[in-house]
Amino acid sequence: MSIEQYQNLIIGSGEAGKYLAWNLAKMGQKTAIVERSMIGGSCPNIACLPSKNVIFSAKAVSLANPSSGLGVMSGTLQVDMAGVARRKREMVEELVTIHLNNFKATGAELILGEARFTGSKTVQVELQSGDTRQLAGERVFLCVGSRASIPNVPGLAAARPMTHVEALNLERLPEHLVVLGGGYVGLEFAQAMRRFGSRVTILQRGPQLLDREDPDVSAALLELMHDEGIEVILKAELLSVAGRSGEEVRLKVRSASGEREIVASDILAAAGRTPNTDRLGVDQGGIELDARGYIRVNEKLQTSAVEVWAMGDCAGSPQFTHVGYDDFRVVLSQLTSGGRTTTGRLIPYCLFTDPELARVGMSEAEARSQKIAYRVARIPAARIGRMQTLSETRGFVKALIGENDRILGFAAFCAEASELMAGVQTAMLGNLPYTLLRDAVLTHPTASEGLTVLFTSGFANPVVSGAK
Numbered sequence: 001m002s003i004e005q006y007q008n009l010i011i012g013s014g015e016a017g018k019y020l021a022w023n024l025a026k027m028g029q030k031t032a033i034v035e036r037s038m039i040g041g042s043c044p045n046i047a048c049l050p051s052k053n054v055i056f057s058a059k060a061v062s063l064a065n066p067s068s069g070l071g072v073m074s075g076t077l078q079v080d081m082a083g084v085a086r087r088k089r090e091m092v093e094e095l096v097t098i099h100l101n102n103f104k105a106t107g108a109e110l111i112l113g114e115a116r117f118t119g120s121k122t123v124q125v126e127l128q129s130g131d132t133r134q135l136a137g138e139r140v141f142l143c144v145g146s147r148a149s150i151p152n153v154p155g156l157a158a159a160r161p162m163t164h165v166e167a168l169n170l171e172r173l174p175e176h177l178v179v180l181g182g183g184y185v186g187l188e189f190a191q192a193m194r195r196f197g198s199r200v201t202i203l204q205r206g207p208q209l210l211d212r213e214d215p216d217v218s219a220a221l222l223e224l225m226h227d228e229g230i231e232v233i234l235k236a237e238l239l240s241v242a243g244r245s246g247e248e249v250r251l252k253v254r255s256a257s258g259e260r261e262i263v264a265s266d267i268l269a270a271a272g273r274t275p276n277t278d279r280l281g282v283d284q285g286g287i288e289l290d291a292r293g294y295i296r297v298n299e300k301l302q303t304s305a306v307e308v309w310a311m312g313d314c315a316g317s318p319q320f321t322h323v324g325y326d327d328f329r330v331v332l333s334q335l336t337s338g339g340r341t342t343t344g345r346l347i348p349y350c351l352f353t354d355p356e357l358a359r360v361g362m363s364e365a366e367a368r369s370q371k372i373a374y375r376v377a378r379i380p381a382a383r384i385g386r387m388q389t390l391s392e393t394r395g396f397v398k399a400l401i402g403e404n405d406r407i408l409g410f411a412a413f414c415a416e417a418s419e420l421m422a423g424v425q426t427a428m429l430g431n432l433p434y435t436l437l438r439d440a441v442l443t444h445p446t447a448s449e450g451l452t453v454l455f456t457s458g459f460a461n462p463v464v465s466g467a468k
Ligand SMILES: Cc1cc2nc3c(=O)[nH]c(=O)nc-3n(C[C@H](O)[C@H](O)[C@H](O)COP(=O)(O)OP(=O)(O)OC[C@H]3O[C@@H](n4cnc5c(N)ncnc54)[C@H](O)[C@@H]3O)c2cc1C
Pocket: 011, 012, 013, 014, 015, 016, 017, 034, 035, 036, 037, 038, 039, 040, 041, 042, 043, 046, 047, 048, 049, 051, 052, 113, 114, 115, 116, 143, 144, 145, 146, 164, 185, 276, 279, 280, 311, 312, 313, 314, 318, 319, 320, 321, 322, 323, 324, 352
């Protein structure tokens, strides 16, 4: 079989892969992108956008509930899970169409099939149609992503637990959902499914939810989960599972309060990610992996093989779509102007529970471990007028301030936190003092106005006696 030659060969059509394909093809370079299943990768198909779509349906349930006190009544409240899934499906279909149009418009050749290295910068593709093609690139870019890990617990794999993929397609309501993992996927789904009406139990291995956050952040999330009626078992060790998820499962769990059996209807595995590098034949391509299976890269995202780059989740980058997008910019700059690397980039992230958690920069624990002096500005969300108008007064906003009034880190756990954070991040990028935000005229009544309150009266010993 002859080998087809391309200037650029991209494996995986996730965030970095697709933007690279579109941009290089638009420059007139012969570019192929191989995708085994999801056009556009995880974000539009099975991850960020569909999960936020479903979360918004769950928010609608909470708003329509008489207990929300909003004074809007519309008869008996009913959740139609098939309708929730249909709305999500329609959005995904529209997004896939947009992606297909972009491939067509830019001239990047989209090849549907699974790629595996057979030699240096050469892959064999098992096409969805059943045929095979051999492709080689002058330059190769790997963007193969990651998938949900299934922890090695006796009986767990045999119980066929849901991952986010199946959970997003549910057209029925699980009676009792056990969520394995108190991280990003676990918390977002736990709250949404509880709001739809499931009984929900979270098993979290560590001593707190979101194990990398400061204790005050984790404690606030724990309180939220409790108030939603979700049972959270911390320091939980899942010992064994019997039965089948979707029917009946029996889980043996050990925690600080001893050993117990949980009988539930469904399990959602939300215990971290495994990179999709195991079936890629990386040895044949001369590409090194690290001990956890992620592709080894340097700050330019170059792999151990010459003219082969890796981007996104599979390259061990922080697992967020906006990081995948920045990885694309890093690689594009290596191919063009040359300057951008991954060194020192400021990466924000948001947990889309209700309320949201938005984070950027250092946590207090990180500042302490690096022996960096800081002061904390902190206010309850209830101090922000916008939160009062929404009747969403749960949470807090805090900032870590270092030398020369520079903002070292920021955490907002409140309604609209994701939008509130962007201004702070901009100030951090510009190395601006917090006083600039304090003294800015911010619109009333917005969430961002909370920054005026935070920086005027959020310090234990206020430096300015403003009116806020
Ligand atoms: C439920 C959930 C919610 C999330 N929500 C958010 C969020 O709100 N915000 C956020 O920033 N991040 C979120 N994330 C994380 C985010 O989705 C990922 O970090 C991001 O999608 C990773 O992009 P990627 O391009 O590295 O991989 P992917 O988007 O997974 O792309 C990899 C692609 O490669 C294909 N592929 C793999 N192997 C091969 C092969 N051998 N041949 C051909 N094709 C192959 C796969 O089919 C896939 O399409 C979420 C993740 C999950 C699971």
